[in-house]
Amino acid sequence: MKKPxxxxxxxxxxxxxxLLSIAEYLRxxxxxxxxxxxxxxxxxxxxxxxxxxxxxxFHNYIKEKKLKKPYVVGHSMGSxxxxxxxxxxxxxxADKVIFxxxxxxxxxxxxxxxxxxxxxNGGMHLLPTxxxxxxxxSKFLSFAISHFLTADKSQQKRIxxxxxxxxxxxxxxxxFMADCSISMHEQTIIPEDKNVMLCxxxxxxxxxxxxxxxxxxxxxxxxxxxxxxxxxINYERAEQVANEIRRFLTK
Numbered sequence: 001m002k003k004p005x006x007x008x009x010x011x012x013x014x015x016x017x018x019l020l021s022i023a024e025y026l027r028x029x030x031x032x033x034x035x036x037x038x039x040x041x042x043x044x045x046x047x048x049x050x051x052x053x054x055x056x057x058f059h060n061y062i063k064e065k066k067l068k069k070p071y072v073v074g075h076s077m078g079s080x081x082x083x084x085x086x087x088x089x090x091x092x093x094a095d096k097v098i099f100x101x102x103x104x105x106x107x108x109x110x111x112x113x114x115x116x117x118x119x120x121n122g123g124m125h126l127l128p129t130x131x132x133x134x135x136x137x138s139k140f141l142s143f144a145i146s147h148f149l150t151a152d153k154s155q156q157k158r159i160x161x162x163x164x165x166x167x168x169x170x171x172x173x174x175x176f177m178a179d180c181s182i183s184m185h186e187q188t189i190i191p192e193d194k195n196v197m198l199c200x201x202x203x204x205x206x207x208x209x210x211x212x213x214x215x216x217x218x219x220x221x222x223x224x225x226x227x228x229x230x231x232x233i234n235y236e237r238a239e240q241v242a243n244e245i246r247r248f249l250t251k
Contacts, residue, residue: 004094005067006030006249009058011076011101012183013136013145013176015041017166019075019234025242029250030071035061037081039175049178051186055085062092069093071249075100075234076206077182083189090191096249100199100241101231102188104207104215110187117184124177136176137168151203151230159235190219197222197248199241201229222248 006026008019016034023032038057039045046053058081062070071094074082079099086093105113124132135141146163150156170176190196200212202225209225216223224244229236 003029003031004249005033005070006245007033007035007062007067007070007072009035009037009072009074009078009082010040011074011078012179013040013142013167013170014075014078015166015169017041018162021238022234022242022245025239026246029246033065033070037078037179039171039179041169045171045175049175051081051084051182052088054081054182055088058082058085059089059092071096071098073098073100073245074102074188076103076231077179079103079188080182080186083191084186086191086194087189090193095193096195096197097191098197098199098245098248099188101204101233102198102200102207102212102215103183103186104211105187106211113184117181120180120184121177124173129173132173132176133170136170136173139164142168146232148205149231150236151201151205152228152236155236159232162235163232190215190221195222197224197244199224199233199244200226201231201233201236202227203229204231206231 008023010016010018016036019034023034026032036043037054046057072082079102086097127135142164143160146160150159198212198216198221200209202209213223226233226237226240233241
């Protein structure tokens, strides 16, 4: 029997490598694809570095590979991309969709995020173009983000190494800032007429788990909280996340 196709979409500053640990646990049951989003890893950047541009890229990716109704999983910014893409092309993908570490904000939280983006954008433009690019992929930035997003400190050294190895590979500083803008200005949208599951860490510092659970309750969504884990559940709880994905897609 032919295996169903499952596409994993990574988040901001990541590459497909950050999701390979989850993919390996799922390959017995699914044909797992892990593309780099445009401008990250080995994938060239887009001229249209917007959510609409990413939606068109993903639509063309599915079309070129001749995939019929694949399952789709988005992590962090990947969940923003996937959710907005489904708004535009709801019939491209299967009825079941999974968002890992989805991005939700209150109005107050969004205002804070907008202000923070202003500081990041201003700071980046104080640097010469070459220095912007080096900073976007620097070990310092990778280390700082890894420490901020990791809750399970017993795994910190391992995750620091993985995060540095698997993130920060941008085509340009412009790609970095475009993804930064999407991550900080946009949110995950719960698509209509889809069966959605949310997977999230109880100590996620980007989206408080209580807000995620309010969204789950509002839309009557399947959801699973990983206690003691933060935003990087792809590293902190890879096997457990894979088990929840399998459970949801095969039940």
